[in-house]
Amino acid sequence: xxxxxxxxxxxxxxxxxxxxxxxxxxxxxxxxxxxxxxxxxxxxxxxxxxxxxxxxxxxxxxxxxxxxxxxxxxxxxxxxxxxxxxxxxxxxxxxxxxxxxxxxxxx
Amino acid sequence: xxxxxxxxxxxxxxxxxxxxxxxxxxxxxxxxxxxxxxxxxxxxxxxxxxxxxxxxxxxxxxxxxxxxxxxxxxxxxxxxxxxxxxxxxxxxxxxxxxxxxxxxxxxxxxxxxxxxxxxx
Numbered sequence: 001x002x003x004x005x006x007x008x009x010x011x012x013x014x015x016x017x018x019x020x021x022x023x024x025x026x027x028x029x030x031x032x033x034x035x036x037x038x039x040x041x042x043x044x045x046x047x048x049x050x051x052x053x054x055x056x057x058x059x060x061x062x063x064x065x066x067x068x069x070x071x072x073x074x075x076x077x078x079x080x081x082x083x084x085x086x087x088x089x090x091x092x093x094x095x096x097x098x099x100x101x102x103x104x105x106x107x
Numbered sequence: 108x109x110x111x112x113x114x115x116x117x118x119x120x121x122x123x124x125x126x127x128x129x130x131x132x133x134x135x136x137x138x139x140x141x142x143x144x145x146x147x148x149x150x151x152x153x154x155x156x157x158x159x160x161x162x163x164x165x166x167x168x169x170x171x172x173x174x175x176x177x178x179x180x181x182x183x184x185x186x187x188x189x190x191x192x193x194x195x196x197x198x199x200x201x202x203x204x205x206x207x208x209x210x211x212x213x214x215x216x217x218x219x220x221x222x223x224x225x226x227x
Contacts, residue, residue: 031211032211032212034213034214036152036214043202043204043217043218043219043220044152044202044214044217045217046213046214046215049211049213049215050211050213053211055213055215087151087152089152089214091206091211091212091213094154094157094166094168095154095168095169096142096154096212097154098151098152098153098154099151100151101151101152
């Protein structure tokens with residue numbers, strides 16, 4: 001199975017900050033990398049697919065980059081509603097696997 | 108609008124089975140695979156398997172092989188996930204999510220989740 005490793009596991013930031021979360025795959029996954037946001041008690045929400053494509057309806061402050069094994073999710077200017085947990089996920093091959101999550105907290 | 112509506116919370120005893128439903132609407136049922144993902148309390152997301160509503164073919168994570176069965180009913184646009192031989196570690200929220208059958212694979216719509224509690 002492909003292992004997905006996110007860093008950091010948690011992050012404290014302030015409204016307006018620029019934040020970057022990284023995700024590394026244990027082998028090349030081309031661009032089959034998706035990012036999700038999850039708030040407590042809610043289902044995950046797709047933000048970015050194919051490493052850098054913005055899902056319809058997602059604010060443009062979210063962006064993704066990378067290919068192969070190394071990927072990043074960037075939030076250009078944090079808004080209050082962005083404090084949540086973020087997961088990367090590879091869809092290159094089943095079993096689809098997720099990173100362990102990055103909890104983004106208010107500083 | 109696209110909706111995936113799951114059945115309600117369940118409480119089961121160890122050793123029992125649970126069957127959760129996920130009813131799809133707002134799109135062509137056979138054009139998207141349905142996947143199941145679970146999340147134990149305070150933990151991350153774990154992929155369990157998938158079903159192709161078009162032909163009914165399935166693929167399961169090795170961890171769940173022999174314990175999980177995914178089926179579909181095309182007449183009602185509903186998929187089912189049955190997990191047997193339940194143990195306390197299966198206590199989790201179970202989600203269905205759809206993935207387009209061609210192109211970049213991603214979970215673009217999710218059900219609301221179904222909490223399964225396994226307790227004696």
